[in-house]
Structure formats: structure tokens, C-alpha cells
Amino acid sequence: MRHLAFFASAAVLAFAASAAPAAAEEGMWTYDNFPIAKANQQLGTNIDQGFIDTLRLSSVKFGGCSAGLISGEGLIMTNNHCVATCVANLSTPQKQYAETGFLPQSREEELKCPGATAEILTDISDVTERVNKAAQGLDGQAFTRAKEAEAARIESEACGDDAKIRCQVVSLYRGGQFKLYKFRKYDDVRLAWAPEDRAATFGGDLDNFSFPRFAIDAAFIRAYEDGKPAATPTHFKWNADKPVEGEPIFLSGNPGSTQRLLTQAQLMTIRDVVLPMDQLIASELRGRLIRYSEEGDEQAFIAMDPIVGVENTYKRGRGRMAALIDPSFMAVKADAEADFRRRWQSNRSLSRGQANPWEAMEAIQPVARELYAPMALLEGGTGMGTTSVAGGSNLFSYARTLVRAAQERAKPSGERLAEYSDSRLSGVQSRLFAERPTYPELEQIRLEWWLSKTREWLTVDSPYMAALLGKESPEVLSARLVEGSKLADPAVRRALWEGGLAAIEASDDPMIQYALRVDADARAIRSDWENRVQAPTDKASEQLAAARFAVYGDAVYPDATGTLRLTYGKIEGSDVPGQRFGAFTTFQGLWDRATGAEPFVLTPGLQAAKDRIDPNAVMNMTVSTDTIGGSSGSPVLNAKGEIIGANFDSTVLSQRNAYGYDRNTNRSVIVTTQAVTVALRDVYGLNHLLAELGVQ
Known part of the structure; x- marks a missing residue:
């Protein structure tokens, strides 16, 4: 990876000291504090609380990844790299699904992913006062353990022995708030489709964290209950149309960890x-x-x-x-922290008598x-x-x-x-x-x-x-x-x-x-x-x-903690030094990039399907959403709540997103539902999945 200079103004990065309110499309927002009015104003959309609730109830946490429900019978889309461990666990040296793809022709052939769970966030409640009270007056390990013990009591009270529910007390704002998250849990998760690893990772490590990309980094899993596909009436509607540049989008997932609130x-x-x-x-x-x-x-x-x-x-x-x-990046963060400190010191009700x-x-x-x-x-x-x-x-x-x-x-x-x-x-x-x-x-x-x-x-x-x-x-x-x-x-x-x-x-x-x-x-x-x-x-x-x-x-969002967040942005490319590209790649671009030498080798299935595939179909795209590791598999939705893709990567400049978001350089890399539809129909012949998605 080359060390690339950072081109951003102080105004763009004023958020970076983790104190100032979010600007532009910045923010990995919790679902109980999403800025609906601000998003509508910036995007020209007309979403409401019902839209937000549907997104939450259709979003899935899958291990360390994200995912989205896409049918009423428990079908879920995530990334292929998110099911890689499942694929490896189901494979043997004699039967390697990473090489062949996992291509069941019916639900009866779907196989259980060992140890996997899928969870849907159903409720959020504030327990800050109770957790803080438990540790009042304590120091050191006693302080830490008292909070942990109280959180565990809250979880036990909320969930009891119900194996279908998981409760978790989440620390937000690095201890500024504590929220009880309640999840509907499915512990029978089966693999429903995974392409060959080379189709999902075309370009290998050379293309990783970059764009243009030409990867079918998608996979389907299915939640089961009592041995049958789970009933999931709330889910995203599949949209197989070509995405439109400039279109507003929303991305719902479980970003792993940011450190924007650190000093x-x-x-x-x-x-x-x-x-x-x-x-x-x-x-x-x-x-x-x-x-x-x-x-x-x-x-x-x-x-x-x-x-x-x-x-x-x-x-x-x-x-x-x-x-x-990077001196310029860190200078902006230092300036913003200094401004925060001045505001704190000038507010005597905050700083008087306080360490x-x-x-x-x-x-x-x-x-x-x-x-x-x-x-x-x-x-x-x-x-x-x-x-x-x-x-x-x-x-x-x-x-x-x-x-x-x-x-x-x-x-x-x-x-x-x-x-x-x-x-x-x-x-x-x-x-x-x-x-x-x-x-x-x-x-x-x-x-x-x-x-x-x-x-x-x-x-x-x-x-x-x-x-x-x-x-x-x-x-x-x-x-x-x-x-x-x-x-x-x-x-x-x-x-x-x-x-x-x-x-x-x-x-x-x-x-x-x-x-x-x-x-x-x-x-x-x-x-x-x-x-x-x-x-x-x-x-x-x-x-x-x-x-x-x-x-x-409340114009400040908390650091990412591996919990469900909602971010928004637009479909667009990038035009900054060191990172200039359009918003889309197509199958024609894949054919042009395939040299026949690793890591630019087409899988046999893609090679055989070449004449059946529309060369102008969009494979991957970039969007300006605020994401980080853990966002992999996050469903990407249009303003109607239809799923149009899944996040699978970001660009090299976006790695500093752990410490601050810059709209000019931050780009998330998305595999489109159009590409997945093409793959299911023209490459793998999995018509039963297309029928379930409502694709003609």
C-alpha cells in the first residue's frame, strides 16, 4: 500500500476531534437517534420513522459482519467473505466449496454453518442511570466490575432463559450512555449460496481496499427455526435494476470500532x-x-x-x-480538541470543581x-x-x-x-x-x-x-x-x-x-x-x-462499537488526488481486466457465462457512506427501502475513517443486487432463489 497524501480542508475535517456535531453525510448513527430531518434535507428524500423501523427490523448481525433479510422465509444476503469461515468449516480437502462455490439446488441442500448466529435488533432502552448508580463512589477494578455486574443483571432480567432472545447492555460515547439492546436470535443458520472464492475476490490482495473493483462478494444464508425456514415478514424488497449515479442511499450495519472520541x-x-x-x-x-x-x-x-x-x-x-x-490530518484533530477544551473551560457549570x-x-x-x-x-x-x-x-x-x-x-x-x-x-x-x-x-x-x-x-x-x-x-x-x-x-x-x-x-x-x-x-x-x-x-x-x-x-454520534448503526450518502465516484474513479464498474470491465494470470483469472463459471451476461450490467459501485470494518455485508437501500447492494470494502484513504470522516475521500465499495441477480441467473442457474426474490 502506498502512503498517499491527505487532501482535505480543516473545515471538512472539523469533526475529527470527535467533539463537533456531524457535518455532511458523516455519522454512524444509532437507530434511536438518527437525524431524519437532516438526512431528508441533505438528500432530498422523505423518509420517516416507519422507514427507519423497517430498516432496523430487516437488518441482521451475522458474527462480525452485517447482513439484510431479503425474503419472508429467512433468506439473508451478506458478503462472501463473511461466510468464508462457514465455507471452510463445511469443506474438506476433497470437497472445497471455496473452489467450486456452494450451489444448492433446493432448500433441502442448504447446510448449517457451525456455531453461527443471526440476530435482529428489536428494542433499545436507556439504562444509563442504573449502570452509573451501581458504580457510584467506587474506583479501580471495583468501579469496572460493579458496572459489568449491573449490566449482567439487567441483561438477565430482560431476557431470562428465553433462548430466542439475546440481551446486551451497550456502552456508548465511551461510557456516556448505556443502552439495553434486545435481539431476536437465530442459532440455526444455513448456507444457501456462495460463489467461488475467486469470483468474490477477483484481483486478490492487489485490488483489496481499492477501486475499480470487479468482485461478486455476496452470499446468501438462511435463518431457520424449529428446523424450518424462519418466518420473516419484515424484509427488504429486492431491486435488480441498474443503480443511478447521484441516487441517495442508506446503509445499515454493525461497524466494528472507531476511535473518533479519543483524545x-x-x-x-x-x-x-x-x-x-x-x-x-x-x-x-x-x-x-x-x-x-x-x-x-x-x-x-x-x-x-x-x-x-x-x-x-x-x-x-x-x-x-x-x-x-499525517501532519495535516492530526493538526485538524488537535485544533478541534483545543476548541472543545476551550468551550469546556468557559462553561463554569461544567468545569468548576471538576478534574x-x-x-x-x-x-x-x-x-x-x-x-x-x-x-x-x-x-x-x-x-x-x-x-x-x-x-x-x-x-x-x-x-x-x-x-x-x-x-x-x-x-x-x-x-x-x-x-x-x-x-x-x-x-x-x-x-x-x-x-x-x-x-x-x-x-x-x-x-x-x-x-x-x-x-x-x-x-x-x-x-x-x-x-x-x-x-x-x-x-x-x-x-x-x-x-x-x-x-x-x-x-x-x-x-x-x-x-x-x-x-x-x-x-x-x-x-x-x-x-x-x-x-x-x-x-x-x-x-x-x-x-x-x-x-x-x-x-x-x-x-x-x-x-x-x-x-x-445530541448532534454528536457515538463511536462505533459493533452495534447496529445507520448511515447515509449518495452513489458517486471520487475525484481527489490519488483517488480518481467513476461510480460504477461493469461486467465488460471484468472481461477487460481478466488477463488469465493470477489474480486476474476468471472462474470457469464466469468464463462459460460470458456470452449470456449483459456487459453493461453494474458489478460494483462506490458510495459516500460512513463505514468501517464490521460494515461488511451491510445492506444498501434506496429511498424506497429497496435493497440495491451490500457493502464489502472501502478504499485506502478510507482507512483513516477510524479517526475521522472526510466526505471527499471516504468511499464504501458495494456489490450491486444487479450483479448478484446476473450471477444467480446467468452463472449459477439458481432459479429457485431468484423466484424467492421475486425476480422474473
Whole structure:
């Protein structure tokens, strides 16, 4: 990825210090605070609350992605890369659906995605006063745990034992508000269609985070209830027409995480500590996975999905680092923060007798910088970076979940780690018992990489090394743990779960014993982090949120948190230095771009269908909506509420969107419903799906 200069005026980026009201089409708005009048004024539309409610009830959260209901019988559209894990889990080296596509000719052939859930947000209520009251007068870990315990109680009261509903207390404005989100949950989700991986990722990593694009990055899943397709009378109407440049659109999805409300001091920690570590160790994992994939066809199959994941993470990190080292971008953010501080100081009712929250954040940063590496590597959950414990090893994840769950379930729900409260145990069990393939060689690569990087970053002399490695090398230890573990078998995991702490402590599984061995150090660093970083950060963030509401009112939207948001914009290209393109690509552009050499090779199905496809049909388009990772699969709607596409990517300049939105450069990349219709009809012959969509 090239480092591209940033061309934007201070006026355009005045929002970037995360305090000023949103301008233009900026904003990942919560559904209970969407600016209907403002959107109508800017877009020339006439939407109302009924339109918003229909969008919410037709939008779906699917794992770490977004999706949309498209029929009355539970059919859902998302991205192909969002079902990649499901495709990999359903595949074998002998039957690789990523190579052939998953093309069931009827519903009876749809296959269940192991461990997958689909959720629809049905209700939002404010519980801020109750959560804040629970932690009143407390400090450090007691402050954090009191809020977590109260949130868990609220969730349990709201949902009880109803397996079809999930409740989640969501923190917004970095602790400024707490909302109870209630979801209708479907835990039987089946794959209904997925194209070949090469059709969805045409152009490979070279085209990733760029435009023009020529990708059919779409897939269908279906929600089932009691063994039958779920009844979903509220859904988006399918529109297979050619999109129109300049048309207003709405995009509904679950953007993962933005950091627009962070102070300058916090951003400097991300720039100087978090991103450099994350990027360096991710690049090595990518290298190890690529080397492994080159050993043979089976290895390439096993490593394909992990490589795509780490490459996306690495590219996003590079784009974000480019923003944080861009003097003009950061100067605008600094100016806006200074303006916010002046407004706070001049409002005596806000600042009189109050600690300065910006100074409090500055005081926390030396501790955060010191603790980030051990916290990220041993425990995870910093909320700042992307480093994963054990390198994402499934076996270690199973072991830690079993060990922690056994220990925590012995306590009252309110005294447990938040992720093991009664209201969240069903989700833990669902993930733990799901039948997923485990590849020992991949497991060893991940563990060996994690152990070697942890030793490197924490140093050989770190007190954590005694438990983490003992007298073994990363190579020997990872091999011993993977070869001896039986946790790949769901029946073994279930037996250990049901046996409780006694079964865990008596287990001779080396991965279980290892998780027990390293657990004390991981819990200790988590406790230190909660006391010295998380709790004081939460307190200062609450004060900043109160000041923000007082100064700007509800014209400020919260940072993205992986919860449902609505954004809006228009279909249009881009015309700034380093990023000039029209709004659309067509199948004719695909034929022209196909060279016959990787990664520009047409799939056999596309090649065979070439003469049947209208070359002017639109494949992909760009829109000016405000999106971030997690928005993948987000349905794109016209002003009638009809679905006309799904978000699957953004451009390189848009990666700085984590810290601020610029309408001139921010572009989301969309696969159109016209392209999906063409693919279903002319390439794959899935007429039963077209009939369900109402396409003639």
C-alpha cells in the first residue's frame, strides 16, 4: 500500500476531534437517534420513522459482519467473505466449496454453518442511570466490575432463559450512555449460496481496499427455526435494476470500532505503541502462513481463510498509521480538541470543581503504554489493538474457555468475569460446542508464532516466561500441546464443561493443563489493566461525554462499537488526488481486466457465462457512506427501502475513517443486487432463489 497524501480542508475535517456535531453525510448513527430531518434535507428524500423501523427490523448481525433479510422465509444476503469461515468449516480437502462455490439446488441442500448466529435488533432502552448508580463512589477494578455486574443483571432480567432472545447492555460515547439492546436470535443458520472464492475476490490482495473493483462478494444464508425456514415478514424488497449515479442511499450495519472520541493523548499511544506492535507481529504471521500455504494444495486450502484475515488486518493497520502520522490530518484533530477544551473551560457549570478529563487521560497513557504488550499478548481485550491471544488458536481458545468457565461458574453471577455472567453463558456454550474442523499444523503455526512473539516483546527475563514457556522452546511446546490435545472433539469439550471444575482439574489434556498454568498471570495482568488503565479511562471518558452533550447536544454520534448503526450518502465516484474513479464498474470491465494470470483469472463459471451476461450490467459501485470494518455485508437501500447492494470494502484513504470522516475521500465499495441477480441467473442457474426474490 502506498502512503498517499491527505487532501482535505480543516473545515471538512472539523469533526475529527470527535467533539463537533456531524457535518455532511458523516455519522454512524444509532437507530434511536438518527437525524431524519437532516438526512431528508441533505438528500432530498422523505423518509420517516416507519422507514427507519423497517430498516432496523430487516437488518441482521451475522458474527462480525452485517447482513439484510431479503425474503419472508429467512433468506439473508451478506458478503462472501463473511461466510468464508462457514465455507471452510463445511469443506474438506476433497470437497472445497471455496473452489467450486456452494450451489444448492433446493432448500433441502442448504447446510448449517457451525456455531453461527443471526440476530435482529428489536428494542433499545436507556439504562444509563442504573449502570452509573451501581458504580457510584467506587474506583479501580471495583468501579469496572460493579458496572459489568449491573449490566449482567439487567441483561438477565430482560431476557431470562428465553433462548430466542439475546440481551446486551451497550456502552456508548465511551461510557456516556448505556443502552439495553434486545435481539431476536437465530442459532440455526444455513448456507444457501456462495460463489467461488475467486469470483468474490477477483484481483486478490492487489485490488483489496481499492477501486475499480470487479468482485461478486455476496452470499446468501438462511435463518431457520424449529428446523424450518424462519418466518420473516419484515424484509427488504429486492431491486435488480441498474443503480443511478447521484441516487441517495442508506446503509445499515454493525461497524466494528472507531476511535473518533479519543483524545490526542490516547491517539499518540495507539500511534507509538499499539499499531507498531500489532503491525510487526501480524506481518510475521502472514509470512508464516504464506510459507505453509506453499507446501502443497492441502496446505493452501487450510491457510487460505487465515491469510485473507491477516492481510485485511495488516492493510487496515497501515492505512490507520498513515492517518496518525499525517501532519495535516492530526493538526485538524488537535485544533478541534483545543476548541472543545476551550468551550469546556468557559462553561463554569461544567468545569468548576471538576478534574480536567484531558489531563486525566494524559496521566493514564504512560501506564497504558507499559501494560499494553503483556495485556494484549496474555489476556487480550484491550479495546485498543488487534493482537490475539495464542495467535487465534482454536484449541487454546477452547481450553481457556473451559478453564475460565469452570472457575467462574462456581461464583455468583454478579461476581464473575463479565463474559461468564448468566446472561452470556448460552453464547459461550454455543461457540464452544460448535463442530468446526481443526487443523493441527495450523494450530501449531499459530501457537508457535504467539509464543515466540510474546517472548520477544516481553523479553526472556520477563516473569511471565516461567509459566508461559518453562524450559521448553516455542517449537517444542506448541508441538506437544497440539499433538496431545483432544479438544478438537466437541464431545470432549462438552464432557469437560458438564464435569465442571473437578473435571477440568483432573483432566490430563495438555492444553487444559497449560491453560490452567498460565491463567494466574493472565488474570493478574487483566486486574492490573482494569485498575490502572480501564477504570480511570472510563471515568475520564464519562466526564468527556457529559461535556460533549452539554456543548453539542445530541448532534454528536457515538463511536462505533459493533452495534447496529445507520448511515447515509449518495452513489458517486471520487475525484481527489490519488483517488480518481467513476461510480460504477461493469461486467465488460471484468472481461477487460481478466488477463488469465493470477489474480486476474476468471472462474470457469464466469468464463462459460460470458456470452449470456449483459456487459453493461453494474458489478460494483462506490458510495459516500460512513463505514468501517464490521460494515461488511451491510445492506444498501434506496429511498424506497429497496435493497440495491451490500457493502464489502472501502478504499485506502478510507482507512483513516477510524479517526475521522472526510466526505471527499471516504468511499464504501458495494456489490450491486444487479450483479448478484446476473450471477444467480446467468452463472449459477439458481432459479429457485431468484423466484424467492421475486425476480422474473
